[in-house]
Amino acid sequence: MNFLAHAYLSGNNPQVMVGNFIGDFIKGRDLQGKFGHGIARGVELHRAIDDFTDHHEVVRHSKARLWPKYRHYSGVITDIFFDHFLAANWNTYCEEPLPNYAARVYQLVLDQKDIVPERVNQLLPYMMRDNWLVNYGKIEGIRRALSGMARRATFVSKMEEATEDLKVSYDGFQQDFDRFFPELKKYADEWLRLNP
Numbered sequence: 001m002n003f004l005a006h007a008y009l010s011g012n013n014p015q016v017m018v019g020n021f022i023g024d025f026i027k028g029r030d031l032q033g034k035f036g037h038g039i040a041r042g043v044e045l046h047r048a049i050d051d052f053t054d055h056h057e058v059v060r061h062s063k064a065r066l067w068p069k070y071r072h073y074s075g076v077i078t079d080i081f082f083d084h085f086l087a088a089n090w091n092t093y094c095e096e097p098l099p100n101y102a103a104r105v106y107q108l109v110l111d112q113k114d115i116v117p118e119r120v121n122q123l124l125p126y127m128m129r130d131n132w133l134v135n136y137g138k139i140e141g142i143r144r145a146l147s148g149m150a151r152r153a154t155f156v157s158k159m160e161e162a163t164e165d166l167k168v169s170y171d172g173f174q175q176d177f178d179r180f181f182p183e184l185k186k187y188a189d190e191w192l193r194l195n196p
Contacts, residue, residue, distance in 0.1 A: 002083040009188040016042040087137030102133035
């Protein structure tokens with residue numbers, strides 16, 4: 001899953017949300033020493049979500065559609081596609097309007113700028129300017145996100161072409177998301193309950 005899903009799956013704890021949001025940028029194990037309990041818990045939740053997602057049969061099915069063309073980038077693309085379906089169907093999952101929710105998430109991360117990784121502080125202004133979390137709900141927003149990732153990729157990824165694959169197999173990816181996401185939400189809620 002990508003930024004929007006990680007934020008959403010954090011529940012209502014702002015510290016957990018920040019940790020979950022920045023989880024891809026955090027290495028190592030001494031999380032509490034660096035960030036305190038709440039953000040550390042969010043990073044741990046992020047890692048648990050990624051592990052659950054990577055090993056889920058439905059996600060593997062989605063990645064398999066993309067594997068012949070994108071190889072190891074198929075997982076990244078699937079994560080972005082699934083954030084698209086979450087954003088496009090946001091009202092199904094959350095009562096708070098997505099623009100309000102996105103603004104709140106950006107502000108929570110901004111409020112922690114002194115402790116989040118520098119890479120997050122560099123990325124956040126672009127994320128806010130182009131309102132990634134809201135624009136994930138549009139094909140053009142997904143295209144821009146994937147094109148940006150393709151420019152930063154170490155190897156030729158062709159990720160900038162992936163929205164064409166999304167259009168061709170849109171219903172299939174939507175069905176995969178609809179099957180997978182409720183299970184992921186249940187898993188994240190249970191993780192939070194068991195890891196206070």
